[in-house]
Amino acid sequence: MVYVLVEHAGGSLDAVTGELITAARPLGAVTAVVVGTPGTANQLAEQLRTLGADTIVAAEADHVAQRLIIPATDALSILAAANPAPILIAHGPSGNEIAGRLAARLASGVLCDVVAINPDLTATQSIFGDTITIGAAVGGASPIFTLRPGAVDAEPQAAPGTLVEQPLPEATTKDVTVTGFTPAVKGDRPELTQAKVVVAGGRGVGDEGFATYVEPLADALGGAVGATRDAVDAGAYDGAAQIGQTGVTVSPDLYIGLGISGAIQHKSGMQTSGTIVAINNDEDAHLFEIADFGIVGDVEKVVPEVIELIKARRG
Structure with a gap:
């Protein structure tokens, strides 16, 4: 089994989600974790099944829209603590912070900005300005990887996509609360x-x-x-x-x-x-x-x- 944190916005999947599921597939059955407000996972379920999600976890709560980082960290850490497995997240500022917090909670290693992941849980990284390619490995029951967007071509492969629910903890005084949000305006050009x-x-x-x-x-x-x-x-x-x-x-x-x-x-x-x-x-x-x-x-x-x-x- 392997966990994938689903990237989504405005009711549609980010293209990197297909890349994450494809990269995760050699590691075992893919559990796609959707963190959002109630109804989000159901809205994305058919797309995730087409991409290859064996299980879809709906980690949903009304308060998710007003919080940053912590809900995704909570969802993945709860799942991995009960059933340890590798975790794949999209590389980026938010993804890397989630990965770091998970590594601390789960006492597992983390590799950021990988371009490929192997069945033996080693990963490939392109470093020093992409002049050198190396293989790397980390320990722990739930090794964590952040995958560089665009590094893997998405290869859809239909899967059952069984939907299950995962309750999320309430916000604490340590949470950052979002009081306003203006999404970036996307044009007609590709990401x-x-x-x-x-x-x-x-x-x-x-x-x-x-x-x-x-x-x-x-x-x-x-x-x-x-x-x-x-x-x-x-x-x-x-x-x-x-x-x-x-x-x-x-x-x-x-x-x-x-x-x-x-x-x-x-x-x-x-x-x-x-x-x-x-x-x-x-x-x-x-x-x-x-x-x-x-x-x-x-x-x-x-x-x-x-x-x-x-x-x-x-x-």
Whole structure:
């Protein structure tokens, strides 16, 4: 058996949940743990069955919407204390905090940001800016792993998805209470960490370059938009799109870098991409060193032609 913490929002599953269930399957029967307000698990049950959840645990309470971190920690720790088993959580600020709290409660080891998990409970990590791949193992009856989003391709496999309930403890004085919440507005583009195509812009595209070149090319390819730290620091694009050591890590099938020099800070967040294309007017840009295809030229001249060619090919 293996526990998977279900990621969901607005009544639908996050794509990483399918990746977690796929990664967990070699470890045993998958128990998907849904933490939410009453009715959430029932709403997600059919999707979870399609993805491969053998059991669906409804850890629900009215107060969950006003609390952070603790409800998920409580649900998983109660389950694992009664029936120890590996635990998989999505890598990220919240997931890593939940993992750390679980490790302390369950006296089990934790590995964060893994890219694969093996049947023998060892895991693969890509470290030092994705320049080195290592195998790692942790002890304890319920080893905990946080899986990097996008590292595993989801492979749906229908399962029974038997629904069971798990009561949650009430909040305590140590809980953080949410008094207001404004969800991030999601656009029509794919999530950056899970997109199959990413078009990223650097300082070289200028302040207007994202709206003029980066976004139109991403939209033509059905991809997501990324940015370098320099571009974000300059206010050219939102910080949520930052790729690199201090941003997110992406590994799309196709990565296109526009006006990006290729500093190690940025390369560490994208160099595991399937095919890398660099467009820059500086032939000495470091991004060309890892690019599969490179175009030395001005973004404002090359990109419009590329977009027209894509449109022509698609009719």
